[in-house]
Amino acid sequence: MDFVDKIIHGDCEDVLKNWPDNSIDLIFTSPPYADQRKKTYGGIRPDEYVDWFLPKAEQFLRVLKPTGTFVLNVKERVVNGERHTYVIDLILKMREQGWLWTEEFMWHKKNSYPGKWPNRFRDSWERLLQFNKRKKFNMYQEEVMVPVGDWAKTRLNNLSETDKSRDESKVDSGFGKNVSNWVGRDKVYPTNVIHMATECANRNHSAAFPESLPEWFIRLFTQPNDIILDPFVGSGTTAVAAKQLGRNYVGIDIDESYYEIAQQRVLQIQPRLLDEPATYKVETKNETAILG
Amino acid sequence: MDFVDKIIHGDCEDVLKNWPDNSIDLIFTSPPYADQRKKTYGGIRPDEYVDWFLPKAEQFLRVLKPTGTFVLNVKERVVNGERHTYVIDLILKMREQGWLWTEEFMWHKKNSYPGKWPNRFRDSWERLLQFNKRKKFNMYQEEVMVPVGDWAKTRLNNLSETDKSRDESKVDSGFGKNVSNWVGRDKVYPTNVIHMATECANRNHSAAFPESLPEWFIRLFTQPNDIILDPFVGSGTTAVAAKQLGRNYVGIDIDESYYEIAQQRVLQIQPRLLDEPATYKVETKNETAILG
DNA sequence: GTTCCGCATGAATCGATAG
DNA sequence: ACTATCGATTCATGCGGAA
Numbered sequence: 001m002d003f004v005d006k007i008i009h010g011d012c013e014d015v016l017k018n019w020p021d022n023s024i025d026l027i028f029t030s031p032p033y034a035d036q037r038k039k040t041y042g043g044i045r046p047d048e049y050v051d052w053f054l055p056k057a058e059q060f061l062r063v064l065k066p067t068g069t070f071v072l073n074v075k076e077r078v079v080n081g082e083r084h085t086y087v088i089d090l091i092l093k094m095r096e097q098g099w100l101w102t103e104e105f106m107w108h109k110k111n112s113y114p115g116k117w118p119n120r121f122r123d124s125w126e127r128l129l130q131f132n133k134r135k136k137f138n139m140y141q142e143e144v145m146v147p148v149g150d151w152a153k154t155r156l157n158n159l160s161e162t163d164k165s166r167d168e169s170k171v172d173s174g175f176g177k178n179v180s181n182w183v184g185r186d187k188v189y190p191t192n193v194i195h196m197a198t199e200c201a202n203r204n205h206s207a208a209f210p211e212s213l214p215e216w217f218i219r220l221f222t223q224p225n226d227i228i229l230d231p232f233v234g235s236g237t238t239a240v241a242a243k244q245l246g247r248n249y250v251g252i253d254i255d256e257s258y259y260e261i262a263q264q265r266v267l268q269i270q271p272r273l274l275d276e277p278a279t280y281k282v283e284t285k286n287e288t289a290i291l292g
Numbered sequence: 293m294d295f296v297d298k299i300i301h302g303d304c305e306d307v308l309k310n311w312p313d314n315s316i317d318l319i320f321t322s323p324p325y326a327d328q329r330k331k332t333y334g335g336i337r338p339d340e341y342v343d344w345f346l347p348k349a350e351q352f353l354r355v356l357k358p359t360g361t362f363v364l365n366v367k368e369r370v371v372n373g374e375r376h377t378y379v380i381d382l383i384l385k386m387r388e389q390g391w392l393w394t395e396e397f398m399w400h401k402k403n404s405y406p407g408k409w410p411n412r413f414r415d416s417w418e419r420l421l422q423f424n425k426r427k428k429f430n431m432y433q434e435e436v437m438v439p440v441g442d443w444a445k446t447r448l449n450n451l452s453e454t455d456k457s458r459d460e461s462k463v464d465s466g467f468g469k470n471v472s473n474w475v476g477r478d479k480v481y482p483t484n485v486i487h488m489a490t491e492c493a494n495r496n497h498s499a500a501f502p503e504s505l506p507e508w509f510i511r512l513f514t515q516p517n518d519i520i521l522d523p524f525v526g527s528g529t530t531a532v533a534a535k536q537l538g539r540n541y542v543g544i545d546i547d548e549s550y551y552e553i554a555q556q557r558v559l560q561i562q563p564r565l566l567d568e569p570a571t572y573k574v575e576t577k578n579e580t581a582i583l584g
Numbered sequence: 585g586t587t588c589c590g591c592a593t594g595a596a597t598c599g600a601t602a603g
Numbered sequence: 604a605c606t607a608t609c610g611a612t613t614c615a616t617g618c619g620g621a622a
Contacts, residue, residue, distance in 0.1 A: 080427075081392065081394065081427040082392050082393050082394060083393050083394065083395060083396060085383070085384060085387070085393070088380035088383060088384065089384075091377070091380060092377060092380065092381075095377070100373065100374050101374050101375050101377070102373065102374060102375070102411070102412070103375060103412055104375060106398060106400070106416075106417045108398070108400065108485050112483055116481060118431070118433075119394075119427075119428075119429065119431055120394070120395055120484070121433070121481055121482055121483050121484050122481070122483045122484070123483070123484055124398075124483030124484055124485045125398045125483075125484065125485050135372075135373040135411070136411070137411065139410065139411055141413070148614080148615095188613080188614065188615095189408060189413055189414070189613080189614090190413055191404055191413050191414045191415070191416030191417075192412075192413050192414065192415055192416055192417065193400050193416045193417050322595085324595085325595050326595095327595095328595045328596095365595095366595095367595070369595085369596080369597090370596080370597065370598090373597095373598090401595095401615095402615060402616080403594080403614070403615035403616050404594090404596085404614085404615080405594060405595080405596045405597090405613085405614085406594085406596085406612075406613030406614040406615080407596055407597060407598090407611090407612055407613050407614090408597090408598095408611090408612050408613055409596090409597055409598055409599095409612080410598080411597095411598085412596095412597075412598090414596075414597095414613080414614080415595095415596065415597090418595080489615070489616060489617090490594070490595090490615090490616085491594095491616080491617080492592090492593050492594040492615085492616070492617085493591095493592070493593055493594080493615090493616055493617040493618065494593095494616095494617070494618090498593080498594075500595060501595090586622100587621100587622085588620105588621080588622075589619105589620090589621075589622090590618105590619090590620090590621095591617105591618090591619095592616105592617100592618095593614105593615105593616090593617095594614105594615100594616100596612105596613100597611105597612090598610105598611090598612090599609105599610095599611095600608105600609090600610090601607105601608085601609085601610105602606105602607085602608080602609100603605105603606090603607080603608100
């Protein structure tokens, strides 16, 4: 396991070729988006996107454990007034490679990029495609449970943790009957729609997604000490989230300046104590839900 | 125009074959999903779904005006632990027919069907695929603007916590019962994510989607007296919304009992007066509202 | 007139059982 | 082995009646 807990500079396709089979528990990544302009980072043309991605997906398939999961954050661009089809083409081709297209989560970006066009609204959601090697894979649903319903969320948010337990004890002693409705029903499983704001204030290198996004999937699909790979790690958000949660990370990026930023960021991170209550928050639509 | 303002009993493919080209402004429909509604539609199998739908889409393409829009509400089901590919296959095939895949709206169903499974969460979103014949099409963005700011807090102060959070969810999608309260508030353009709950507990008629869903797209893509077609009209929700908004409707359904329900419902509808405060009308006191 | 509370009701999916 | 049916699971919502 000498390849874990590193940020690696290089093309993930080349780097991964030297890796052992079935060694990764979760691949979470947001590859560079297709773009007409050649000079931008990545700069893969929409029409060439599938061919560019497939050999990499082949390596992802090989290094992923049979019980592991691949989560791909992607969204098709508008080309010539149409949504380009490279994402759905990619799904079909990856299934031919042997991937199972298990699920498609929806990331609702609360504060999407502003703008106005005569024939379309702001694009406010992205796909989180879940792929697996087998029908049976590891999933720890309890780790991402959320407080019950909106009505309870608004109420619970105003209570501190101590207040919450105090109220519950009141139930036992015959007081606070309002809270009695929540007893035994305080948390529910989430859905496949994830509400999170984009990271707005990011300096030079804009992070594609907020830290809470990989965090959510890391909690859902891995346990402590599992290995998480982000082959397009960019500024290192996935690696940071993994390390904070006591997982092992591997980040790869072909861009040298990203590589350096990611390395710096990840070195400054201290894993949270495992029995420490999770402090991170997930934005549900109107409220902030406390996870963990 | 002797075919408008009717609910028609029959197979939309056959019915539409006798219709003139380029005569419809908006097609909004939610066809039976694969393996759903077996009793009434026979339950189209996932593998046969594309072949079943394509000849109908051919007719839709023919009868739609060049400036018109086709909005298709659909969602793929899980088959053998995977998301089936019939929806994305359909998109690709429809493009070969000549359709432009202009946009994909997201309908976030807040009250999705409950359930728990070891490998998946509740499915809480559906696709609203937008297709067009031409890059230039009619779109009236101002009609679906949503209020912005803290008005909700003041307005909702008197409500219970329960009702408050419930109503806030409607604010997000831009719909609610007391939309007349929006008068005097600033508005912004919405995004391509639509938050609406299904109307499952509606005793009189249970529809696949809430009336506000077709209403939103009818306002966005048509003007009064335009013609709106729903070739799978079901219990008539699209036709009801169209009539209420002063548009002409055509509803087709192959199921006789649905046909009768739709006809009954639509006859009871009175179009709203056009100068009645529209749900989206803006009257600020000092300044002109943001109307594009 | 309000606010609160109980209850029926879904475009679902999995796993087991039966033919 | 492959298909058809059935039970268990689960929760946001609107409605109606009570406080």
